[in-house]
Amino acid sequence: MKSQFVTAALLTTVLLLSVGNSAFAEEIGDPPEPAAVVELDSGNIAWMLICSALVLMMTAPGLALFYGGLVRKKNILSVMMQCVFLMGMMTILWAVCGYSFAFGGSSPYIGGTDYLFMKGILPDGQSGDQAWANELITFVFQGMFFIITPGLICGAFAERMKFNTMCVFSALWGLLVYCPVCHWVWSGSGWLSSAGSFHAYDFAGGTVVHISSGVSALVCALLIGKRLGYGQEPMPPHNLTYTCIGTALLWVGWFGFNAGSAGAADAAAVNAFVATHLAAAAGVIAWSIMEWVKHGHPSLLGACSGAVAGLVCITPAAGAVNPMQGIILGFAAGVVCFYACTSVKNKFGYDDSLDAFGIHGIGGILGAVLTGVFATEKLGATGGFIETGSISQTMNQVISVVATAALAIVVTFILLKILDATMGLRVAQEEELRGLDVTQHGEEGYIFL
Amino acid sequence: MKKIEAIIRHFKLEEVKDALTEAGISGMTVSEVKGFGRQKGHKEQYRGAEYTVDFVPKVKMEIVVSDEDAQKAIDAILTTARTGQIGDGKIFISELSEAVRIRTGETGGESL
Numbered sequence: 001m002k003s004q005f006v007t008a009a010l011l012t013t014v015l016l017l018s019v020g021n022s023a024f025a026e027e028i029g030d031p032p033e034p035a036a037v038v039e040l041d042s043g044n045i046a047w048m049l050i051c052s053a054l055v056l057m058m059t060a061p062g063l064a065l066f067y068g069g070l071v072r073k074k075n076i077l078s079v080m081m082q083c084v085f086l087m088g089m090m091t092i093l094w095a096v097c098g099y100s101f102a103f104g105g106s107s108p109y110i111g112g113t114d115y116l117f118m119k120g121i122l123p124d125g126q127s128g129d130q131a132w133a134n135e136l137i138t139f140v141f142q143g144m145f146f147i148i149t150p151g152l153i154c155g156a157f158a159e160r161m162k163f164n165t166m167c168v169f170s171a172l173w174g175l176l177v178y179c180p181v182c183h184w185v186w187s188g189s190g191w192l193s194s195a196g197s198f199h200a201y202d203f204a205g206g207t208v209v210h211i212s213s214g215v216s217a218l219v220c221a222l223l224i225g226k227r228l229g230y231g232q233e234p235m236p237p238h239n240l241t242y243t244c245i246g247t248a249l250l251w252v253g254w255f256g257f258n259a260g261s262a263g264a265a266d267a268a269a270v271n272a273f274v275a276t277h278l279a280a281a282a283g284v285i286a287w288s289i290m291e292w293v294k295h296g297h298p299s300l301l302g303a304c305s306g307a308v309a310g311l312v313c314i315t316p317a318a319g320a321v322n323p324m325q326g327i328i329l330g331f332a333a334g335v336v337c338f339y340a341c342t343s344v345k346n347k348f349g350y351d352d353s354l355d356a357f358g359i360h361g362i363g364g365i366l367g368a369v370l371t372g373v374f375a376t377e378k379l380g381a382t383g384g385f386i387e388t389g390s391i392s393q394t395m396n397q398v399i400s401v402v403a404t405a406a407l408a409i410v411v412t413f414i415l416l417k418i419l420d421a422t423m424g425l426r427v428a429q430e431e432e433l434r435g436l437d438v439t440q441h442g443e444e445g446y447i448f449l
Numbered sequence: 450m451k452k453i454e455a456i457i458r459h460f461k462l463e464e465v466k467d468a469l470t471e472a473g474i475s476g477m478t479v480s481e482v483k484g485f486g487r488q489k490g491h492k493e494q495y496r497g498a499e500y501t502v503d504f505v506p507k508v509k510m511e512i513v514v515s516d517e518d519a520q521k522a523i524d525a526i527l528t529t530a531r532t533g534q535i536g537d538g539k540i541f542i543s544e545l546s547e548a549v550r551i552r553t554g555e556t557g558g559e560s561l
Binding site: 234235236237291295299301302305341342343345346355 | 498
């Protein structure tokens with residue numbers, strides 16, 4: 001019965017959105033040119049295929065292990081299942097309508113229906129016409145981002161959200177938050193893209209991926225409430241070994257995320273690759289130093305957290321700053337996110353279980369703003385504050401942060417309120433105490449005979 | 450017969466086992482345990498959240514010996530398990546009413 005409801009809800013949403021966007025597409029006219037076209041070159045194609053695989057690796061095993069190690073052992077499978085299920089569900093959603101809503105249409109604000117069911121992306125049978133291959137690479141590469149972004153939010157409501165509600169929420173969130181923001185920034189006609197009036201740099205997803213998911217994660221944490229016993233009983237990570245392996249996989253996968261966002265195997269990709277690596281390294285050092293000073297010793301979890309914070313922060317800037325500036329961004333992220341995940345969270349008392357907001361939200365916002373400060377014309381970007389002395393690019397970055405956060409907050413809030421009234425957000429107390437592995441999925445992560 | 454239960458540090462296990470073997474003790478049962486005495490626990494921190502862990506991991510050895518061998522066994526444990534620091538552990542000695550070797554049905558000192 002539950003599954004029927006989930007299926008019906010998903011299909012209804014897809015149909016409603018399709019109808020709505022069909023009407024909209026008729027108003028705005030012809031389909032746009034395909035975005036981010038990759039030149040048909042075997043080197044570029046090879047590179048983009050590898051990058052697509054690397055980004056998929058970030059969700060599972062990367063994020064699955066990173067988050068899985070941080071929860072209690074009775075909930076490890078629930079976290080991994082969320083990651084794996086999103087790989088399936090978001091991929092199909094991307095093919096059916098997500099890609100179209102993100103990259104179709106020529107409106108500055110919302111995508112269109114041009115590519116529904118991959119229309120125009122698949123070969124049409126005409127011999128000698130290989131143009132579709134470019135679009136298909138964009139489709140699959142961008143699809144990996146569509147998968148991991150709602151996966152990041154799972155860190156905020158880990159250990160207590162109903163699985164069926166999580167599925168519906170992620171699908172709707174993807175279509176109503178991710179796709180519009182993606183369209184604004186990357187579609188080519190979006191109001192935050194290079195053709196728009198407020199061009200904000202977001203090389204690989206600081207705004208589209210991290211701010212949108214991080215801010216939504218905070219809304220989720222606030223609305224779903226704290227875990228039972230939060231603050232009263234210990235909830236330490238059950239296996240930091242997994243978290244370390246997950247971090248390492250995320251770090252490697254991030255090369256596909258950021259360097260792949262160059263769209264080709266070129267100089268921009270090399271710059272993004274190196275800047276990404278240096279920022280992650282600086283993040284490790286910064287968070288570890290903070291712990292050394294504040295707590296007397298650096299922890300593995302701290303080093304892992306610092307690496308991810310640095311990676312998040314460099315993401316919007318990877319193609320607009322040089323690698324040495326990447327170190328500054330990574331270092332800044334390590335310090336700022338450390339305070340966000342320790343002092344700020346404790347002060348306000350919200351249970352962002354795995355620090356999705358503290359690292360992705362805060363790190364993403366920091367990276368977006370610092371991109372406006374450090375961007376350099378030498379790499380083809382509009383010069384930032386340091387290079388030009390003008391704050392116009394920084395202001396554009398701030399506008400993109402505020403707009404993305406506003407959309408994410410409003411839509412996430414409304415979605416969760418509706419889902420709370422219809423499906424319920426949270427598992428029953430008894431189920432939460434027994435753990436989500438058994439109660440939501442009927443299996444155990446660890447069976448020792 | 451006496452039953453000797455010794456709670457000792459992990460890294461002392463091999464040394465204590467060798468000393469007991471040398472003293473002619475022919476068998477023992479070892480298990481991983483957690484507990485606390487004067488050593489107390491320790492604090493752990495995960496992203497700013499501090500947890501007090503009360504129970505310290507130790508090794509428990511269980512040995513059953515004849516009355517004559519008991520003091521030798523206790524001396525062997527005392528000399529090899531000691532570091533002089535808090536947390537060296539304890540030895541508990543109790544009277545044992547009977548022991549039976551399952552394979553043969555032997556009882557008392559014959560079963561050891």
